[in-house]
Amino acid sequence: MLYAWTTDAGIKERAELGGAVTGLWKYALEAKVVDAVLVIKKGKDLYDAQPVLISDPEELKETAGSLHCGTLLLPKLIKKYLNGAEKMKIGVTVKGCDAMGFYELAKRKQINLDNIIMIGVNCGGSVSPVLARKMISDKFGVDPNTVHKEEIDKGQFIIEYEGGHKGISIDELEEHGYGRRSNCRRCKMKVPRQADLACGNWGVIGDKAGKATFVEVCSEKGAKLLNGAIDAKIIETQPANPKGLEVRAKIEGAMMKLGDKWRKKDFEALGHGRERLKMIMEETSRCIKCYECIDQCPICYCVECSTKKPYLVKPGVLPTDFMFHLIRFSHIADSCINCGQCEENCPMEIPNSLFMHAQQVELEKMFGHTPGVSMELPILALVDEKEERDRLIGTGSDQMYDIFK
Ligand code: FAD
Ligand code: SF4
Ligand code: SF4
Ligand code: SF4
Numbered sequence: 001m002l003y004a005w006t007t008d009a010g011i012k013e014r015a016e017l018g019g020a021v022t023g024l025w026k027y028a029l030e031a032k033v034v035d036a037v038l039v040i041k042k043g044k045d046l047y048d049a050q051p052v053l054i055s056d057p058e059e060l061k062e063t064a065g066s067l068h069c070g071t072l073l074l075p076k077l078i079k080k081y082l083n084g085a086e087k088m089k090i091g092v093t094v095k096g097c098d099a100m101g102f103y104e105l106a107k108r109k110q111i112n113l114d115n116i117i118m119i120g121v122n123c124g125g126s127v128s129p130v131l132a133r134k135m136i137s138d139k140f141g142v143d144p145n146t147v148h149k150e151e152i153d154k155g156q157f158i159i160e161y162e163g164g165h166k167g168i169s170i171d172e173l174e175e176h177g178y179g180r181r182s183n184c185r186r187c188k189m190k191v192p193r194q195a196d197l198a199c200g201n202w203g204v205i206g207d208k209a210g211k212a213t214f215v216e217v218c219s220e221k222g223a224k225l226l227n228g229a230i231d232a233k234i235i236e237t238q239p240a241n242p243k244g245l246e247v248r249a250k251i252e253g254a255m256m257k258l259g260d261k262w263r264k265k266d267f268e269a270l271g272h273g274r275e276r277l278k279m280i281m282e283e284t285s286r287c288i289k290c291y292e293c294i295d296q297c298p299i300c301y302c303v304e305c306s307t308k309k310p311y312l313v314k315p316g317v318l319p320t321d322f323m324f325h326l327i328r329f330s331h332i333a334d335s336c337i338n339c340g341q342c343e344e345n346c347p348m349e350i351p352n353s354l355f356m357h358a359q360q361v362e363l364e365k366m367f368g369h370t371p372g373v374s375m376e377l378p379i380l381a382l383v384d385e386k387e388e389r390d391r392l393i394g395t396g397s398d399q400m401y402d403i404f405k
């Protein structure tokens with residue numbers, strides 16, 4: 001447990017809290033610990049978070065800083081476009097949901113975790129860019145186009161804009177339907193310890209407050225990266241203040257309770273049993289079968305998706321058969337990491353992630369399996385995808401899981 005910051009003035013200037021994360025990536029690229037890093041940079045404006053793959057350490061500066069309207073999920077990009085890191089060593093800055101996505105894809109052999117280094121950032125939550133614009137306009141009374149900086153600090157969403165700065169408590173914003181995404185409110189992956197290092201501002205007190213990042217070393221790989229960067233004089237550290245450790249633990253505990261509170265509220269509003277089913281059927285009846293929820297879901301990557309089989313889901317017909325959603329529920333609910341992608345990217349604004357998360361939590365209660373936290377396999381993972389595909393091609397049978405074996 002350390003406080004860390006970078007010695008690189010260019011990075012420090014743009015960084016969120018001393019630039020340890022970007023400094024570590026600089027070292028990783030210069031020392032060829034990784035071939036490239038996948039990080040986030042500001043695009044057109046602060047509502048436009050863009051993923052970028054960088055191999056030249058000089059280009060890292062522009063990726064420093066936290067974008068709270070950055071709601072992207074990175075693991076599937078590595079699976080889709082970088083061959084699951086099969087042959088390339090990649091460093092990635094991850095939020096809790098990214099880290100969970102990496103674990104779920106790695107379990108299914110879609111990502112080679114041996115070639116991935118994760119630097120985790122603590123995450124209190126992110127804000128949908130569309131809602132952020134509306135919130136800044138309606139609640140802050142500010143033109144969102146004039147905002148050049150945003151931050152989340154001490155429970156407030158704070159903006160800096162041409163002519164001043166303003167902060168409003170997140171609780172108040174959320175009471176009025178603004179603030180963090182609904183999945184983020186329910187999220188309990190606040191310090192991503194599945195990553196090799198977990199970094200954040202919680203627990204940085206004293207003269208380093210705001211100037212350094214709290215680093216928890218979570219693996220040998222993480223320790224090696226950090227030690228290398230210290231030896232190369234790119235990173236400086238000091239032991240974390242013991243009082244800071246207490247503060248950090250207290251905040252993490254409070255965030256867990258807040259997550260539980262939102263889970264209770266959101267799940268109760270769905271009703272129970274048939275009532276819940278009816279509500280889900282009504283809400284999903286707006287579906288236009290654009291497949292965006294499947295495309296964005298880290299767990300949906302099948303070569304032949306069952307929702308495209310005409311005898312299960314009628315093609316070219318609206319409203320979409322409810323079977324489309326039943327298939328996804330049955331395939332994903334045990335492994336859903338509540339990343340919010342299927343909800344945020346749904347053009348029909350169907351709360352898909354809420355529905356899936358509600359079911360995942362029920363399954364977790366029944367079977368004790370929590371997705372995304374470890375490499376433990378989900379309950380129904382009785383077959384290997386590749387073997388099963390070969391069997392499917394060889395025999396013509398489309399039974400994915402032989403649960404009676
Ligand atoms: P920098 O050197 O500034 O590097 C930041 C890194 O984060 C870069 O690699 C950048 O590409 C990446 N990044 C920026 N935005 C995103 C994004 N949306 N998704 C993924 N990667 C991104 N810390 C806490 O202790 N408590 C919190 O509640 C908290 N909430 C956060 C919420 C979000 C959405 C993010 C991105 C970070 C949050 N952090 C939180 C972490 C904190 O803001 C800093 O990122 C961390 O302390 C590292 O600071 P740094 O100066 O070393 O990082
Ligand atoms: Fe952060 Fe959790 Fe939301 Fe991911 S789901 S952005 S980790 S709060
Ligand atoms: Fe239907 Fe929405 Fe999924 Fe598109 S993203 S297929 S509209 S549920
Ligand atoms: Fe994320 Fe939705 Fe897939 Fe769950 S079902 S993992 S919330 S995209």
Ligand code: SF4
Nearest residue numbers: 300301302305306331
């Ligand atoms: Fe695979 Fe099922 Fe997702 Fe289709 S819905 S991609 S079959 S997990």
